[in-house]
Amino acid sequence: MQSNTQVIRIEPSKGWVALQLQELWAYRELLYFLIWRDVMVRYKQTALGAAWAIIQPIFTMLVFSLFFGRLGKIPSDGIPYPIFTYAALVPWTFFSQGLSQASNSLVGSANLIKKVYFPRLCVPIAAVTSGFIDFALAFMVLLGMMLYYGILPGGKVIWLPVLLLLTVTTSLGVSLWLSALNVHFRDVRHIIPFLTQLWLFATPIAYPSSLLSEPWRTLYSLNPMVGVVEGFRWALLGAETAPGPMVMISFLAALVILVSGIFYFRRREKTFADIV
Amino acid sequence: MGDIAIRVEEIGKKYRIGRPEKYKTLRDTLASSFTAPFLRVGRLLRGEVTVDTGQDEQFWALKEVSFEVRQGEVIGVIGGNGAGKSTLLKILSRITEPTTGFAEIHGRVASLLEVGTGFHQELTGRENTYLNGAILGMNKKEIDRKFDEIVAFSEVEKFIDTPVKHYSSGMYLRLAFAVAAHLEPEILIVDEVLAVGDAGFQQKCLGKMGAVAKEGRTVLFVSHNMGAITQLCGRAVQLEKGRLKRTGSAGEVVAAYLSSVAGTELKSSWSDESFTPGGSDVRFRSARLLSPDEQPLSIINFNESLLVEIAYEIKVPIRNLSVTCLLYDSMNHLVFESMDTDMPEWNGCIREPDSYCATTKIPSLLLRPGRYHLSFAAFVEGVRVIAQLRRVLTFDVSGVGYTLQPKRDGIVSPVLDWKVCRFGENGRMV
Numbered sequence: 194m195q196s197n198t199q200v201i202r203i204e205p206s207k208g209w210v211a212l213q214l215q216e217l218w219a220y221r222e223l224l225y226f227l228i229w230r231d232v233m234v235r236y237k238q239t240a241l242g243a244a245w246a247i248i249q250p251i252f253t254m255l256v257f258s259l260f261f262g263r264l265g266k267i268p269s270d271g272i273p274y275p276i277f278t279y280a281a282l283v284p285w286t287f288f289s290q291g292l293s294q295a296s297n298s299l300v301g302s303a304n305l306i307k308k309v310y311f312p313r314l315c316v317p318i319a320a321v322t323s324g325f326i327d328f329a330l331a332f333m334v335l336l337g338m339m340l341y342y343g344i345l346p347g348g349k350v351i352w353l354p355v356l357l358l359l360t361v362t363t364s365l366g367v368s369l370w371l372s373a374l375n376v377h378f379r380d381v382r383h384i385i386p387f388l389t390q391l392w393l394f395a396t397p398i399a400y401p402s403s404l405l406s407e408p409w410r411t412l413y414s415l416n417p418m419v420g421v422v423e424g425f426r427w428a429l430l431g432a433e434t435a436p437g438p439m440v441m442i443s444f445l446a447a448l449v450i451l452v453s454g455i456f457y458f459r460r461r462e463k464t465f466a467d468i469v
Numbered sequence: 470m471g472d473i474a475i476r477v478e479e480i481g482k483k484y485r486i487g488r489p490e491k492y493k494t495l496r497d498t499l500a501s502s503f504t505a506p507f508l509r510v511g512r513l514l515r516g517e518v519t520v521d522t523g524q525d526e527q528f529w530a531l532k533e534v535s536f537e538v539r540q541g542e543v544i545g546v547i548g549g550n551g552a553g554k555s556t557l558l559k560i561l562s563r564i565t566e567p568t569t570g571f572a573e574i575h576g577r578v579a580s581l582l583e584v585g586t587g588f589h590q591e592l593t594g595r596e597n598t599y600l601n602g603a604i605l606g607m608n609k610k611e612i613d614r615k616f617d618e619i620v621a622f623s624e625v626e627k628f629i630d631t632p633v634k635h636y637s638s639g640m641y642l643r644l645a646f647a648v649a650a651h652l653e654p655e656i657l658i659v660d661e662v663l664a665v666g667d668a669g670f671q672q673k674c675l676g677k678m679g680a681v682a683k684e685g686r687t688v689l690f691v692s693h694n695m696g697a698i699t700q701l702c703g704r705a706v707q708l709e710k711g712r713l714k715r716t717g718s719a720g721e722v723v724a725a726y727l728s729s730v731a732g733t734e735l736k737s738s739w740s741d742e743s744f745t746p747g748g749s750d751v752r753f754r755s756a757r758l759l760s761p762d763e764q765p766l767s768i769i770n771f772n773e774s775l776l777v778e779i780a781y782e783i784k785v786p787i788r789n790l791s792v793t794c795l796l797y798d799s800m801n802h803l804v805f806e807s808m809d810t811d812m813p814e815w816n817g818c819i820r821e822p823d824s825y826c827a828t829t830k831i832p833s834l835l836l837r838p839g840r841y842h843l844s845f846a847a848f849v850e851g852v853r854v855i856a857q858l859r860r861v862l863t864f865d866v867s868g869v870g871y872t873l874q875p876k877r878d879g880i881v882s883p884v885l886d887w888k889v890c891r892f893g894e895n896g897r898m899v
Contacts, residue, residue: 201578203563204571226603230589230596237591308586309604310563463566466559467484 206463213459217312224315231294231323246327247334250282257282261399270401270432276338280430281398281422283335284356287328288364288418289389295320295368296375296385303469313462314455317372321365339429349428356424359440362447363417369454373461376469397422403434414439417447472575474656474687475538475561479570482531482556482711530556531711533570538689540575540655543682545702545719546691547726552708554691558582558660561689576655576687579606583660585645590634594625594644597633601648615651623647642670650677656687661694672878675701694799695723695865696838727865750787751847751855754780754824756862758843761830771866772884774833779809779845780826790820790855792827792847797860799840804880834884836866837873 217224236242254275261267262274269277298320299306299313306313339346375381396418402410414420414436420443423436531553538544546554559565561572562580587604588597598619602612612619620626623644625636633641659678678701682688692698698705698719705722707714715722738755758769759776769775777794791810798804809827810818843862848854873882890898 199576201563201574202571203560203567203574205566205568222608223603226600230592230600233596234589234591305587305604307564308582310580311604466565 211459213312217314217318220312220315223311224319227315227319228323231319232326235323235326243326243330246330250279250286250331251334253282253286254279257399267400268404270403270426270434272344272426272430272432273342276335276342276344276430277401277426277432278399279335279338280425281396283328283331284360284421284425285393285396285398285418286331287324287360288421289393290327291321291324291364292368292371292389293385294324295364296371296381298368299372299376299465300379300469306469307466313465314369314458317368317458318365320372321361321368324364335429344430346429347431349431352424352428356421356428356440359417359424359444359447360421362444362451363421366447366450366452366454369458370450373454373458373465376461376465392416392418401432401434402439411438411442414442415446417443417450419443420447472540473537473573474540474542474575475689476573476575477534477536477557477561477570478572480531480534480557480560480567480572481529481569482553482560482565483568484528484530485526529711531560531567531708534708534711534713535570536706536713536716538687540687541685542704543688543690543702545698545705545722546689546708547693547695547698547705547723548708548714551710553711554708555582555660556711557708558658558689558691561658574656578656578658579652579654580658581605581649581652581660582658584642584649588633588641588645591632593632594620594623594629594636598629598644598648601645602651605649605652606654607652611653619644619647619651622650639670646670646674646677650674654686656689657681658689660691694839695727695867696871699723699838699867700871723867727867750783750785751790751792752782752784753845753847753856753858754782756780756843756845756858758862758864759828769864769866771836771838771871772833775831775864776828777831777843777862778826778828780824781847782824783820783822786819786821787849787855788819789817789849789852790847791815791850792825792845794829795844795846796831797842797844798880801842802880804836804841835881837880837882838866838871840865 295317420440426432702719705719791808
């Protein structure tokens, strides 16, 4: 509880506003409740419930395995194709789901935004983070597949949290841009499906990035999801692709997206309640 | 005590309203729907906020509003629709930013612009209590501590683990208000939360608000309910078209406000021949409210009677025609209906074509303080409605000097004469 002397000053903000991330910290309980709400509500009144979390990546894996692996004979760095593509689909699904949930999150919470003050950043952050449950479920399936194919991860698996952080950074960064844009331009809603589809093929999910030669391969990882996918295969499946430089570049790109996203979001934030 | 709790200094808020677009051909529309995205992306990249096309009109929802609220003070904000009350609340709640000026708030503040904000239909009452509590600024420990109290106050114990989508609207409101009522801020900003729910619920809200005020907290309260303002608030500010019109004691400001709106709402007339609501057999000419000495009324106090006058013209002979006057309260409850043919001599009469003027008196000490609307209709009992005028007159009954408990149930609260006898032990009147 704050002290008596706390003074809030309300005045017009000019230009690029300070990020005030400490305020986000002050509101961490609300953030926690919003995440909890999104998790609770996600599969309410669905027949299959949380099974949806694994149905999507598994079916995509089956389709990819059939068309790209079997028929297309696409190489997979010496790893069985199904697990090769599924290991990429697990972080990818987290990313794309986060994107579609978060980009609509501000508009979906219009009622809240018009009636209560809180750092608006909470809304897309909650939408992205609540996808972790789905991620965990899909990840279990991945572990099961690794057992089946007899693939044991080596010590490289300790890098997994870093890769996860990269996934969240990317997902949040893009989501902040899209959610803030969506308040002003509902066009975003129409862009999302085909944006994620294009991005899916711009990321080495159905094919290995080793198809590309240097320096293009490294440049390719300006798409942060390239670093994520290559990193996951390297850390879990032991793909010998040495993605170090790729992950570094992806991280830089993701940070640029995230930081610019936060700034853009904060700048637009003051107009949300009037427009949404 | 005596320190400033809220300071509002030259606050202004500008909105832009896009002009309606001119008529365009389909071809233009199609063409622009292809080019517009590019133009808009261009504007966006230049950092312009608005989506609307260049020609925007500016509109000041608030302009140069300044006032101060001392700690422990309960202040009412009144004004007609579009006066800027909601905008002021939104600025003080930090939902939207002012365009000019600034405000300072000293202390922990909670604002309640709506009950049940963030309630999720799919979640249970228990889950929503936590969610809503967090949204209103309580932390989990606080909610844990008050949970039983909140549930008891809401009277929905049995259904607390049922999704709120299965709640009746009354249960939903009670739970939502119960959460809000257990906030413990130093400063409370409340919008018209009392405008929803039934009379019992409203009284419960009012009672809670009064209790909060008595605890020495600062309350800023917006309402259309003049009775509530005079009961709860010590001081009031009146906004008009975004500007501060007057400040002063709640009684004075309310009285002045009521008299300023009175002139336009206590009288209506229709001289236009083309105005024939519901057909041309009966035409309404005018309707107005008068004091008992037939002066146009400016303020109606609960202890004054008032005259209702309706003038109309009958064009063709009609048997059993009545002109009825319907009084609705602010919740749109029908308080009563009364007909100009209620007197027995009219029974079965044919009304001949002519001009008529019917007047009746609404007695004093009958209506409770609040806002009322009058509708009129001309009809033949059980056969047809000939003409209708909905909500043509609006008036407020002010509660200055009102002594009855506001918590009393009932649509009207007549002050009746009571004769109370007391008998001693021997059965004799004392």
